[in-house]
Amino acid sequence: MIETKNLTKSYGGIRAVDDLSFRVEPGQVLGFLGPNGAGKSTSMKMIAGFLTPTLGSVNVCGFDTEAQPLEAKRVVGYLPEGAPAYGEMTPLSFLRFVGEIRGLSTALLKKRIDEIVGQLHLENVLDQPIEQLSKGFKRRVGIAQAIIHDPRVLIMDEPTDGLDPNQKQEVRDLISGMSKDKIIVVSTHILEEVESVCNRAIIIARGKLLADATPAELAMRSRYYQAVTIRSDQPELLRDALHGVAGVAEVEIDARDQSVTALPKKGQTIFAAIGEMIRARGLSIRDMALERGRLDEVFRTITQGGRS
Amino acid sequence: MNPVRIIFKRELSSFFNTPVAWVFLVIFLFLAGFTTFQIGNFYDANQASLQVFFNFHIWLYLLLMPAIAMRTWAEERNTGSIELLLTLPITLWQAVLGKFLAAWAFAGIALIGTFPIWFTVSFLGDPDHGVIIAGYLGSWLLAGAFLAVSGCMSAITKSQVVAFVLSVVVCLMLILLGFPAALDFFQAFLPQALVDAIASLSLFSHYQSMMKGVIDLRDLIYYGLLGGLFLYATSLIIEIKKGN
Secondary structure, three states: EEEEEEEEEEEEOOOEEEEEEEEOOOOEEEEOOOOOOOOOHHHHHHOOOOOOOEEEEEOOOEOOOOEEEEEEEHOEEEEEOOOOOOOOOHHHHHHHHHHOOOOOOOOOOOOOHHHHHHOOOOHOOOOOOOOHHOHHHHHHHHHHHOOOOOOOOEEEEOOOOOOOHHHHHHHHHHHHHHHHHEEEEEEEEEEEHHHOOEEEEEEEEEEEEEEEEHHHHHHHOOOOOOEEEOOOOOOOHHHHHHHOOEEEEEEEEOOOOOOOEEEOOOOOOOOOHHHHHHHHHOOOOEEEEEEOOOOOHHHHHHHHHOOO | HHHHHHHHHHHHHHHHOOOOHHHHHHHHHHHHHHHHHHHOOOOHOOOOOHHHHHHHHHHHHHHHHHHHHHHHHHEEEHHHHHHHHHOOOOOHHHHHHHHHHHHHHHHHHHHHHHHHHHHEEEHOOOOOOOHHHHHHHHHHHHHHHHHHHHHHHHHHHOOOOHHHHHHHHHHHHHHHHHHHHHHHHHHOOOHHHHHHHHHHHHHHHHHHHHHOOOOOOHHHHHHHHHHHHHHHHHHHHHHHHHHO
8 A cells, every 4th residue: 555645845945746645555556647847756756765755744555654764665666767777787786786685585586586587588688787788678677676576566667768669568568467466656658558557547747636547537538538530531521411410519630641530519429320320321431430538638638737 | 684784795896897996906006106115215215114105195095085985976866876775675874884884895905905015014124013004004094084075075966076076175174184284374363272173183193193003092083983974974965965
């Protein structure tokens, strides 16, 4: 369990994190969303016990990070932003160092290193200095040190930043694979990642908590939730026809691929009605899709202070 | 294993994993020999003692100890690895102590590298080994004091160069406090008791007495307090600045 109460961090009068209160339970993968400079990293640094809150408190698995810092740090694994490490060390010596400090016995440490090296495909780089590794490997070494002690709480600041699509997918699979009995908090600004990995999302901007919901619930706030997107060879004709369907609020034509999107009035469904209209009029279309809502649009609306 | 030991081990081996350590050892051994034999005219003095050799250490250390310690914290903050270090289940004090002890041990290894000069003087004459041992101990304590100061300066900045320059300046001031010129300056407007107090803060006077073979408890306490003070200051500075 992670619980933050009125968590606040000020730097010279500016509140980087402002009165943040939330609770995360085991099994939850919490996505921390927000524009750059929103206070995501600062919040994570406080949860990981690196920074001391100006006001408020963080409780990790029953340990207050200020009153019992060592106990709290023991149950947490933390990947700082950019996955810093000691560049002159090799992944093997680095993992041994972290494992020893975390109090793993020699036998257990060896077993864990074997497991993690396999999981993260580090076999071929174990004896090269970390500073000579590619960005993808450096990131994986950072993840490896964070999970070496099989922590109950895993906090990762932008774990997939700078990785190629295959590597991103591997890291996401790894996170999903670990999520059953752990609390995982990941920050990201890639919205598709939230949908594929997280079962809960928190949006913060200017240090304040603006939304706390499942990705599906967030998507429901989108103007595009239950919207219907159709591709056709005659977009203008289709647009005019869609305006006549009951429940349609607006119709947009995408300038890029000429697809036509009909947005429903709040709370209405229009998919079936549009289907009937097309059949009745005998319009030719290429395909037609029901939208689940666009997270990026929700994210923009929420963080830029508009309606949410 | 104790966290201080684990950090000590990591730091010490990281010295030897970078070329800096080897360059440092070569420069130190070369300069220690050069100052003793060329500038100090070791042979002409015709004395079976290492007085000349130890005389120069304070000036060698003035440049070399800041060079050892400059990366201690500046690099951690610059690369962000400090975030990793301080979210491990250790106290800040354990990290400060482990890093300091590693640097100090490294200085000790460099000193051990100068033992051939001890053998030389033993071969050529009949030196007082007690005085030489006290000299080595004093030299090592002096190195520790400089490293504590330099480590503290390294905590102030992310730039190793700035850390180096600050360390040299502060160490130089700690030496010069004991020089007549500085004391005359203070004498102009301070009572004698305070001037004496300032003089007793100087690294120079405490080093001088140990070089002569006198191991005085007061000198040991002085080094202990000075080192402890700067290590404590280091932990305070890191606590304040780590978030920036």
